Amino acid sequence: FVFLTGVTKFAQVSVFSDLNQLNDISMDRAYNALCGITQDELIKTFGPEIQRLSENEELTLEETIFRLAKKYDGYHFCEDTSVGLFNPFSLLNVFQKLKFGNFWFQTGTPTYLVDLLKKSDYDLRLLLNGVEVTASAFSEYRAEANNPLPMIYQSGYLTIKAYDKEVCLYTLQFPNDEVCYGFLNFLVPFYTKVTDDETGFHIAKFMRELKSGDVEAFMERLKIFFSGIPYELSDDMERHYQVIFHVVFTLLGQFIRSEVRSSRGRADAVVHTPTAIYVFEFKLDGTADAALKQIDEKGYLIPYTLDGRKLVKVGVNFSKETRNIDEYIVVEE
Known part of the structure; x- marks a missing residue:
C-alpha cells in the first residue's frame, strides 16, 4: 500500500502515463477525517494544552475552543460537511507558542x-x-x-x-479566519498601492477610527486604498473598486463585527462597534445624498433600532473620473 499526497492532481497528466491505476480517495467519505484533527479529538487529546492556552490568553475554556475553531477549523474533504477538521500544523504552533497566529499561512x-x-x-x-x-x-x-x-x-x-x-x-x-484574513492581507498590495507592511497598520487604524467615532478619518484613509486604481481600467473599474471595498470591510472583521452585502435588500456594509452601528451605502457616479436616501427608503437601519447603540448613516459616492471617493456624508440618527 502506498499513500501519495500533494497539491495538484496527477490524473491524466502525461508525465504519469505509467501510473494510471491509482485510486483517488481525496473526496471519499470513508477518509474525510484522515488528514486533520476533529473537535472531539482536539478536546480529548489536547486538554492540558488548551488549559495552558486559556490561562495565557485570559479566556475561559469555552472561549478558547471557540477561538481555536473560528481561526483553524472548517476544512471539509467530501460532501458531508458535518465533520470539520482543524489544521494540525496551526494547532501545534498555537500550543507551543501559547498565542493565536497565522502559522500555516506564513509557511x-x-x-x-x-x-x-x-x-x-x-x-x-x-x-x-x-x-x-x-x-x-x-x-x-x-x-x-x-x-x-x-x-x-x-x-x-x-x-x-x-x-x-x-x-x-x-x-x-x-475554511477559517486564518486563511481568509491571511489571503486577503496578502492580496491588498496586488490590487492597491498600499504595501504589504502597511496593510495591517491601515486596517488597525480603520478599526480605531470607527471605535472612536471618527468617521471622517476613516473615509480619508479609505481613499488611500482606492488611490491605486490604474487608469487603463475602464469597464472593469466598477468591479475593481467594489472588490477593494469588499476586502477592506472584510479585513475589519478581524477586530470588530463587519458585514459586507452578499444579497439584495441590504446595505453595502454594516459595521458594529461597542458604542455604534455604522451603515454604509456606496454609489458609482451618483451622489452621497442618493446613497443616504437609499438607506432610508430601503429601511437598512430598521433591524438595529432596538439595539441601543448609536446609529450612523454614511452615504458615499465613487467617481469614475477621479477613480476615488469624491463625496461622502455622515448622518447620526
Missing part, C-alpha cells in the same frame, strides 16, 4: 495563485461570499486554465462549505 506565499486570479480577471467577491462549482472543479489540474478555483482549492485556500445534492453543486469558501 508559503501564494503569489502564483494571485497571478492566476489577476490573469483570469476573477471576481474576488465570489471568494468572500462563497462560490458554487460542479464536481469537475476538483479534477481540473491545468494551472493555465482560465478558472483559478481548482488550483486555489487544491492548494488549501478554499474548502467545501456546503453541497446541494439536488443539483450536485459544491459551495467553496475560505
Whole structure:
C-alpha cells in the first residue's frame, strides 16, 4: 500500500502515463477525517494544552475552543460537511507558542495563485461570499486554465462549505479566519498601492477610527486604498473598486463585527462597534445624498433600532473620473 499526497492532481497528466491505476480517495467519505484533527479529538487529546492556552490568553475554556475553531477549523474533504477538521500544523504552533497566529499561512506565499486570479480577471467577491462549482472543479489540474478555483482549492485556500445534492453543486469558501484574513492581507498590495507592511497598520487604524467615532478619518484613509486604481481600467473599474471595498470591510472583521452585502435588500456594509452601528451605502457616479436616501427608503437601519447603540448613516459616492471617493456624508440618527 502506498499513500501519495500533494497539491495538484496527477490524473491524466502525461508525465504519469505509467501510473494510471491509482485510486483517488481525496473526496471519499470513508477518509474525510484522515488528514486533520476533529473537535472531539482536539478536546480529548489536547486538554492540558488548551488549559495552558486559556490561562495565557485570559479566556475561559469555552472561549478558547471557540477561538481555536473560528481561526483553524472548517476544512471539509467530501460532501458531508458535518465533520470539520482543524489544521494540525496551526494547532501545534498555537500550543507551543501559547498565542493565536497565522502559522500555516506564513509557511508559503501564494503569489502564483494571485497571478492566476489577476490573469483570469476573477471576481474576488465570489471568494468572500462563497462560490458554487460542479464536481469537475476538483479534477481540473491545468494551472493555465482560465478558472483559478481548482488550483486555489487544491492548494488549501478554499474548502467545501456546503453541497446541494439536488443539483450536485459544491459551495467553496475560505475554511477559517486564518486563511481568509491571511489571503486577503496578502492580496491588498496586488490590487492597491498600499504595501504589504502597511496593510495591517491601515486596517488597525480603520478599526480605531470607527471605535472612536471618527468617521471622517476613516473615509480619508479609505481613499488611500482606492488611490491605486490604474487608469487603463475602464469597464472593469466598477468591479475593481467594489472588490477593494469588499476586502477592506472584510479585513475589519478581524477586530470588530463587519458585514459586507452578499444579497439584495441590504446595505453595502454594516459595521458594529461597542458604542455604534455604522451603515454604509456606496454609489458609482451618483451622489452621497442618493446613497443616504437609499438607506432610508430601503429601511437598512430598521433591524438595529432596538439595539441601543448609536446609529450612523454614511452615504458615499465613487467617481469614475477621479477613480476615488469624491463625496461622502455622515448622518447620526
